[in-house]
Amino acid sequence: MTRFSRPLLDACTAVFAAALPLEQPADATLSAFFRSHPKVGRRDRAVIADSVYAALRRRRLLERVAATQSPRRLALATWMALLGANLRELDPWLRGDEAEWLASVKREAAAPKPFEVECELPDWVIERLRARYDESALLALAKGLLQAAPLDLRVNPLKISREAVLERLAADGLRARLKEKPAINRHTLFLEGSIEVQDEGSQLLCHLVAPKRGEMVVDFCAGAGGKTLALGALMRSTGRLYAFDISPKRLAGLKPRLARSGLSNVHPQRIEGVNDARVKRLAGKIDRVLVDAPCSGLGTLRRNPDMKWRQTPEDVAELVQKQKSILAAAARLVKPGGRLVYATCSILEEENRGIVEDFLRNTRFKLRPAGDVLEKGGIRLHMEQYLELWPHRHGTDAFFAAVLERDA
Numbered sequence: 076m077t078r079f080s081r082p083l084l085d086a087c088t089a090v091f092a093a094a095l096p097l098e099q100p101a102d103a104t105l106s107a108f109f110r111s112h113p114k115v116g117r118r119d120r121a122v123i124a125d126s127v128y129a130a131l132r133r134r135r136l137l138e139r140v141a142a143t144q145s146p147r148r149l150a151l152a153t154w155m156a157l158l159g160a161n162l163r164e165l166d167p168w169l170r171g172d173e174a175e176w177l178a179s180v181k182r183e184a185a186a187p188k189p190f191e192v193e194c195e196l197p198d199w200v201i202e203r204l205r206a207r208y209d210e211s212a213l214l215a216l217a218k219g220l221l222q223a224a225p226l227d228l229r230v231n232p233l234k235i236s237r238e239a240v241l242e243r244l245a246a247d248g249l250r251a252r253l254k255e256k257p258a259i260n261r262h263t264l265f266l267e268g269s270i271e272v273q274d275e276g277s278q279l280l281c282h283l284v285a286p287k288r289g290e291m292v293v294d295f296c297a298g299a300g301g302k303t304l305a306l307g308a309l310m311r312s313t314g315r316l317y318a319f320d321i322s323p324k325r326l327a328g329l330k331p332r333l334a335r336s337g338l339s340n341v342h343p344q345r346i347e348g349v350n351d352a353r354v355k356r357l358a359g360k361i362d363r364v365l366v367d368a369p370c371s372g373l374g375t376l377r378r379n380p381d382m383k384w385r386q387t388p389e390d391v392a393e394l395v396q397k398q399k400s401i402l403a404a405a406a407r408l409v410k411p412g413g414r415l416v417y418a419t420c421s422i423l424e425e426e427n428r429g430i431v432e433d434f435l436r437n438t439r440f441k442l443r444p445a446g447d448v449l450e451k452g453g454i455r456l457h458m459e460q461y462l463e464l465w466p467h468r469h470g471t472d473a474f475f476a477a478v479l480e481r482d483a
């Protein structure tokens with residue numbers, strides 16, 4: 076049975092028309108389309124989503140081989156060049172000169188391509204990465220970011236052991252790192268709070284914070300709380316863990332997850348910004364602070380390929396100012412001898428080392444080698460001063476983190 080059909084082409088054309096102008100995140104556009112077309116079946120939904128993400132991942136290639144902005148033709152070119160369709164299966168619903176045009180799409184897609192098209196990154200990002208990498212290293216990183224991300228699971232040790240989870244997943248034909256995307260949110264282990272979905276790189280950040288039982292800890296940009304829950308579990312639900320965020324919507328996403336987790340030490344709080352009175356009240360009292368700073372998100376392109384086309388150099392310049400002020404505000408919370416972890420899911424130096432080196436120039440903090448901190452926690456990962464994770468090397472999203480300790 077063929078994967079493609081006339082109604083599917085019409086649906087894909089409509090989704091491409093909505094998603095490719097990039098006026099909002101691709102996942103939001105897809106969700107809205109599926110909500111307004113409830114009759115689209117599960118298999119067709121999967122093909123539509125795969126088509127959109129393939130087109131966003133390989134946008135430079137697609138524009139080169141398709142030489143058109145027509146949503147219908149871009150959908151057909153995606154199927155032909157990226158999803159392995161052949162002319163025979165598409166032929167029944169082609170019109171005009173589309174058959175000859177698709178044959179040329181296939182030829183062009185197989186031909187050698189310029190470096191920028193191989194990388195599938197905007198020119199301005201390539202230019203910034205060239206300052207640090209030679210062409211082969213840059214291409215390896217770019218190719219890593221083009222892969223689809225697996226689904227990683229984190230075990231909640233308050234409820235179950237890793238061994239027990241692996242055993243139960245194996246009985247259902249699943250693993251803790253899933254290449255395919257089963258409906259894990261309907262699995263009993265998920266519903267009872269024994270497992271959470273969390274990228275392995277994101278889990279490693281929490282091991283850099285390495286909170287101890289009974290400590291006072293702050294997750295400064297908590298968002299929907301994936302790292303908050305991991306920190307709370309490392310603290311064995313003791314001490315106090317504040318989850319700060321300026322977005323009530325993001326914090327609302329933490330509520331059901333927190334309820335499932337069984338943690339009783341987490342205190343979510345919406346703050347107005349870095350100068351909020353609640354932040355000031357805790358100055359100099361906190362043992363460990365995690366700043367997972369808002370960033371360009373270019374390390375998460377395996378999951379969010381639209382990010383690379385939606386970000387601009389101006390956005391990054393604005394983010395850098397925000398990152399500096401958030402890090403400075405978070406640092407004021409840390410007590411003498413305490414620890415501050417600054418992290419991003421960016422691949423750009425100015426959001427990473429640039430921020431940390433600027434911060435260290437005029438504060439009472441010192442850099443602690445990330446590799447040493449992980450090794451102390453029993454995690455052997457060859458890292459030097461900073462934690463730098465890469466999809467092509469570590470199979471995780473790209474993450475950067477620095478461990479900063481305040482003078483005692």
